Amino acid sequence: MGQILQGKPVALALSQQLKERVADMRRQGKTPRLAIVRLGEAPDDIAYEKSAIKCCRDHEVDVQSIVLPAGTGEEQLLAHLQAVNDDKQTDGCLLLKPLPPGIRESKAAEALAPQKDVDGITPGSLAHLCGLDIAGFPPCTAQACLEILDHYQIDAAGKRAVIIGRSLVVGKPLAMLLLARNATVTVCHSKTKDLPAVVREADIVVAAMGRARLLGAEYFRPGQIVLDVGINFDDQGKMCGDVDFAQVEPIVAAITPVPGGVGAVTNRVLLKHVVDAAQRVLG
């Protein structure tokens, strides 16, 4: 049976560190502050916003919700982001996505200051991830995978990591993060031939393609570490990952569950980035 890499202990350990850091900063007269920008009333956005607000309050981090109507134009959004950039009290900004039609995500990404880009959407953050020595943050979900590896003392150096999925929020950033940890990194996708054989080569597998339980037993071998980033809902409406947990857990050395794995760590990473950003302001 594989070890279950639960997210909760990772989140708790991060919480403890963050509470100490925030208390220390507050003693210096600085309270970290996150701005959350939401356009419209999509239920997923509202749920994520609520969870982020609760997480901030639990850690005594200030949070400001900026809610704009769904019909907000691109220029108006950019003006709001500029106001966030200019606001010295605000350390980090989370822009909820996807944005409504008619607003280009690339324009929003360019408008936000990389120093405040706590979810890693700006060109500066992407370049920072690629290794350019400038300010920026990795996307929270990608960083959450590293936090899990660190917590469970899994060293990626010299290991073969196979990432399935090449998105701008998980696959590509995680490839850069694991390369920086000295893993040998392979990125797979829908055009990869004989995907099961490629995934079996991995020491560390990251499933990030967003297809419910697509990866069954034939993709895995004993000894592997599996990080399942997928958040999907099956035909019965039950939340599940990209990996068929019931089939795969008995085979591999360790695996994150869904729910309760990577997703349980993400909002603590967001908070960590806000605190990191505030720390830089303090100097």
Next chain:
Amino acid sequence: MGQILQGKPVALALSQQLKERVADMRRQGKTPRLAIVRLGEAPDDIAYEKSAIKCCRDHEVDVQSIVLPAGTGEEQLLAHLQAVNDDKQTDGCLLLKPLPPGIRESKAAEALAPQKDVDGITPGSLAHLCGLDIAGFPPCTAQACLEILDHYQIDAAGKRAVIIGRSLVVGKPLAMLLLARNATVTVCHSKTKDLPAVVREADIVVAAMGRARLLGAEYFRPGQIVLDVGINFDDQGKMCGDVDFAQVEPIVAAITPVPGGVGAVTNRVLLKHVVDAAQRVLG
């Protein structure tokens, strides 16, 4: 015997396309223009600058050399780059690197406008390469590899590409370019275990670690396409690649020589980027 993927025919074909495009733009009253910024008198820089100037002149593209003393400070360099950004006549800018000590490359990279960044050094260009829909260019050497694949009608889609080297100018950008071409991409480096076995898995091998003839016969198998990006000098002062050409050429399906391979295409790619940048200005 492997097919020798000569760079010269690729360069000639690019030249012909570029000459037609430049003639067409000149008829519209626009001559593309490159600014080359050099700090100090390093012989490598001067040689590269000369070759770029000749290439521009051969294609009726305007070129301006901006030569600053080796002791130029960071702020002065940034002011010169800002002047290039502001100059409406200049379409592209090549900043010769490495920069002298005391000047942070990241600051120079941030200062240049991505629209003029014809060698792909800016955060915007890196983010563009990662897939963000903003202006930018790939580094010329990385793009030269794709031009060679295209010229010799080698389709990367569905193939396994293994890149050895993770630099910001070749390894990482090329990983992004080959992913965009639907290859399954693995990035290796000095910490990769059993490198020969990993390289033998590849359909397309890109050698970009800068170590003279490090890759011998044991890294290769029949059927592979080998792109050698290395430019090194051996103990006898002879230019050579990262691949031991004499050993490997008889084994593989095709291989680029050094000199005369990727390096013979790079300055045409630089020119292509200048013409692309000028085209965007024309609209």
